[in-house]
Amino acid sequence: MGSSSHFDVAIIGAGMSGLAAGIRLAHFGKKVCILERHSVWGGLNSFYKKGGHHFDTGLHAMTNWLEPGYRGPRVPLQRIYRQLRLSPELFQLEKQGHSQVIFGDVRLRFENGLERLASEIAREFPAEVDGFLRLAGDLEGYPEANQDVPFESTRDRLEGYIKEPLLREMLLAPLLWYGSAHEDDVDFEQFQILFNSIYREGFCRPREGVKTIIFALVRRYAETGGELRRNTGVSRLLVRDGVVTAIELDDGAVVTASQVLSSAGLVETMRLRSDQPKDAVREHEGQLAFTEAIHVLKRPMRELGFDAAITFYNRGPRFTWRSPEDRLVDLDSSVICVPDNFAHESPLAEHRLRVTHLAHNQRWFSLGAEEYEAEKARMVGASMSVTAGVAGDFRPHVTYTDAFTPRTVTKYTGHINGAIYGSPHKQKTGRTDLGNLFVIGTDQGMLGIVGAMLSGVAVANTVGSG
Numbered sequence: 001m002g003s004s005s006h007f008d009v010a011i012i013g014a015g016m017s018g019l020a021a022g023i024r025l026a027h028f029g030k031k032v033c034i035l036e037r038h039s040v041w042g043g044l045n046s047f048y049k050k051g052g053h054h055f056d057t058g059l060h061a062m063t064n065w066l067e068p069g070y071r072g073p074r075v076p077l078q079r080i081y082r083q084l085r086l087s088p089e090l091f092q093l094e095k096q097g098h099s100q101v102i103f104g105d106v107r108l109r110f111e112n113g114l115e116r117l118a119s120e121i122a123r124e125f126p127a128e129v130d131g132f133l134r135l136a137g138d139l140e141g142y143p144e145a146n147q148d149v150p151f152e153s154t155r156d157r158l159e160g161y162i163k164e165p166l167l168r169e170m171l172l173a174p175l176l177w178y179g180s181a182h183e184d185d186v187d188f189e190q191f192q193i194l195f196n197s198i199y200r201e202g203f204c205r206p207r208e209g210v211k212t213i214i215f216a217l218v219r220r221y222a223e224t225g226g227e228l229r230r231n232t233g234v235s236r237l238l239v240r241d242g243v244v245t246a247i248e249l250d251d252g253a254v255v256t257a258s259q260v261l262s263s264a265g266l267v268e269t270m271r272l273r274s275d276q277p278k279d280a281v282r283e284h285e286g287q288l289a290f291t292e293a294i295h296v297l298k299r300p301m302r303e304l305g306f307d308a309a310i311t312f313y314n315r316g317p318r319f320t321w322r323s324p325e326d327r328l329v330d331l332d333s334s335v336i337c338v339p340d341n342f343a344h345e346s347p348l349a350e351h352r353l354r355v356t357h358l359a360h361n362q363r364w365f366s367l368g369a370e371e372y373e374a375e376k377a378r379m380v381g382a383s384m385s386v387t388a389g390v391a392g393d394f395r396p397h398v399t400y401t402d403a404f405t406p407r408t409v410t411k412y413t414g415h416i417n418g419a420i421y422g423s424p425h426k427q428k429t430g431r432t433d434l435g436n437l438f439v440i441g442t443d444q445g446m447l448g449i450v451g452a453m454l455s456g457v458a459v460a461n462t463v464g465s466g
């Protein structure tokens with residue numbers, strides 16, 4: 001492959017959005033090339049092998065569960081299957097049993113569909129049920145994709161429905177955890193998407209993990225005739241007269257494309273541009289970052305009496321969704337994910353427990369190598385003891401633990417600050433100030449596996465039909 005390669009569309013990144021966009025563009029008859037810096041696909045939601053165990057980098061749950069044979073109004077997963085011409089069976093999704101939100105000693109369980117959540121609210125907050133049902137009614141359906149609607153505070157809007165602050169916090173926590181790049185709040189339009197994706201449609205999981213999704217996308221993309229180059233990083237986008245004229249690769253080679261779609265992130269993409277300074281749009285950098293400990297267990301958590309698929313835990317009544325200012329990691333809140341507790345038809349080969357906490361990105365980046373390893377070990381130990389208090393003492397059953405920090409995320413995905421949800425400044429139309437450069441995925445505004453795929457499809461529809 002040399003300096004003369006020309007494509008209709010070049011896509012930066014073989015994550016969920018890049019792969020989905022590639023498939024969709026090939027359906028429009030475009031000659032497409034995906035350029036991926038890493039040796040594996042998947043981006044933020046990839047997989048790896050360590051200590052003899054297979055791990056997913058990110059997967060807790062997929063959102064937007066769709067009952068087999070569903071015939072109702074158009075919902076996101078159905079749209080993905082149709083637009084990518086994928087058969088639903090390929091994703092091998094199985095739904096959750098139940099999940100829960102625990103704030104101190106108050107607990108709300110929820111399943112896919114709103115009934116269980118409504119009945120739990122009726123038990124814990126009887127005066128708030130009507131407000132919750134009114135909220136659910138008003139949030140039905142999805143907002144129009146790709147529209148540039150200004151940010152609206154969900155915290156402010158929720159007060160119009162729910163009077164009890166603790167319930168507002170409990171309803172918000174899972175949605176902030178799984179989709180807000182904003183500290184302490186979430187855009188109300190994003191809240192609507194998340195409410196439907198997480199509470200109304202709900203959680204599911206491919207029994208073999210994220211590989212199933214990635215392989216289905218990679219296979220479909222190959223069938224369309226698209227080209228995918230791994231170990232091929234983009235080092236610079238050469239810009240002249242308001243357009244990207246050439247794409248420089250890490251090895252010095254150059255490719256050209258009429259249109260460029262980037263899933264690298266908004267800030268990251270700006271900094272690839274030859275017409276921008278290396279520290280461009282610093283004010284748009286995302287700050288929210290995480291640590292995660294992933295434990296391999298001898299016994300399933302259910303045998304210890306813990307049967308929730310996902311637990312959103314908070315020590316006190318007020319949930320703090322921000323980078324912890326004075327600590328490496330915020331142990332006051334966590335997400336506890338137990339893959340065994342999805343309704344998998346047969347038991348999983350290995351038992352796992354994943355625990356995520358908010359982390360301060362720059363504190364992790366500033367540690368020296370030895371200090372970094374020591375702090376990581378300390379984080380794992382502290383996280384285990386907090387989690388044992390919530391989920392039961394799993395510690396004697398742990399056979400292997402891996403962990404990641406914001407540094408790991410940046411190393412493997414290039415996302416600045418290890419900010420998984422990217423910049424709080426989203427480009428909802430996908431368009432940039434350059435006529436042939438588009439942002440897809442995380443910083444187009446759609447988060448999570450389903451959101452990223454939808455984003456790729458939506459921007460591909462704009463570019464491909466033009």
Ligand SMILES: Cc1cc2nc3c(=O)[nH]c(=O)nc-3n(C[C@H](O)[C@H](O)[C@H](O)COP(=O)(O)OP(=O)(O)OC[C@H]3O[C@@H](n4cnc5c(N)ncnc54)[C@H](O)[C@@H]3O)c2cc1C
Pocket residue numbers: 012013014015016017018035036037038041042043044045057058059060061062063232233234235263264268292409412413414415420440441442443446447448449450452
């Ligand atoms: C720990 C963790 C847990 C998560 N859990 C869940 C979950 O349970 N459920 C869920 O739905 N979502 C989850 N997510 C979020 C979900 O993974 C992401 O929202 C989604 O995968 C984002 O996809 P994307 O295509 O937008 O971006 P990315 O996955 O970031 O893809 C971008 C790709 O671009 C490549 N790239 C970047 N720069 C360059 C360059 N210069 N040249 C070439 N290639 C480049 C990167 O290597 C990467 O592969 C999780 C994420 C993480 C990290």
